[in-house]
Amino acid sequence: MTVTTPAIVLTAVKYSEADLIVSCYTKEAGLKSYLLRNLLKSKRGKLKPSYFQPLTQLNIDAVHRDKGTLERIREAQVAYPYQSLHTDVIKSSVTLFLAEVLKSSIKEEEANEALFQFLQESLLRLDVSSKSTHFPILFLLKLTAYLGFYPDFSEAQLPYFNMLEGSFQMQEFGHAIKTREAVQCILAYNDLSWEDVGNVRVSKTQRKEALSWLLEYYQLHVENFKQPKSLEVLQTVFS
Incomplete structure (x- = not known):
C-alpha cells in the first residue's frame, strides 16, 4: 500500500x-x-x-x-x-538526545495525531528559540502525557512520591519511592508553558537532577527504555 x-x-x-x-x-x-x-x-x-x-x-x-x-x-x-536545529552546537546536542529518547519511548505502529502534532510543534519551537537550556526537561515531561504516564503533582504537599504510581502519598511504602525533596527539582516545570520556559529560575545542579529524575521515571514506565548515549554530551554543553 x-x-x-x-x-x-x-x-x-x-x-x-x-x-x-x-x-x-x-x-x-x-x-x-x-x-x-x-x-x-x-x-x-x-x-x-x-x-x-x-x-x-x-x-x-x-x-x-x-x-x-x-x-x-x-x-x-x-x-x-530548520534554521538552527542541526547547525547550532547546543541545539544539535539536544536534537540527538531527544531522538534517542523518542526511539526508546515510541513503540506503536499506529497513528497518534496528538503525539505527532506535539512533536512537530515542539521541534519548530526549539528551532526558533533563543533559549534551549530547559527544553529537554520540559519536552520529556510534556511527552509523558502523550505516552500515558504524566506524573500527578496535585498533592505535592505530601512527603513521598511513588515513581511507579506517578503520584504523591503520605506514607513511605511501595517500591521506587522518592522523598518530596527529591522531586522538588521537577516541580518547577509542572504546568509550565513553552512561552514561560525562559523565566524558570533553576540552578545547573537542579536542572541536572531534574533530567536524571525524568530518565529514571521513563525507565520505570517504558519497557526496555535505554539511557541515551548522548546524555553526557548534553550535560557537557549545558555545564
Whole structure:
C-alpha cells in the first residue's frame, strides 16, 4: 500500500556500504522503519542523505507492506527546513538526545495525531528559540502525557512520591519511592508553558537532577527504555 504522510526522522543507521536503515515516526502509521538502498552512493536519486538527519521533518511517499519487515520510501521532501536545529552546537546536542529518547519511548505502529502534532510543534519551537537550556526537561515531561504516564503533582504537599504510581502519598511504602525533596527539582516545570520556559529560575545542579529524575521515571514506565548515549554530551554543553 502506498502511503503519503508527514514523518519525523528518529534514527538513520548505515547498513552495508551504501544503504541506510531509517526509523521514522509517521503521522499516518506511527513508527516505521525503512531500508534505503544505495542512498550513500547515488547522486541522482530522489532521496538525499541530508534528509535523514535526526528529527528532520519530511513529507514522504512510502510503500507499507505492514508485514513486520523494512518498508520502502519512494520520494521525500523536507517539510520544514530548520534554521538552527542541526547547525547550532547546543541545539544539535539536544536534537540527538531527544531522538534517542523518542526511539526508546515510541513503540506503536499506529497513528497518534496528538503525539505527532506535539512533536512537530515542539521541534519548530526549539528551532526558533533563543533559549534551549530547559527544553529537554520540559519536552520529556510534556511527552509523558502523550505516552500515558504524566506524573500527578496535585498533592505535592505530601512527603513521598511513588515513581511507579506517578503520584504523591503520605506514607513511605511501595517500591521506587522518592522523598518530596527529591522531586522538588521537577516541580518547577509542572504546568509550565513553552512561552514561560525562559523565566524558570533553576540552578545547573537542579536542572541536572531534574533530567536524571525524568530518565529514571521513563525507565520505570517504558519497557526496555535505554539511557541515551548522548546524555553526557548534553550535560557537557549545558555545564
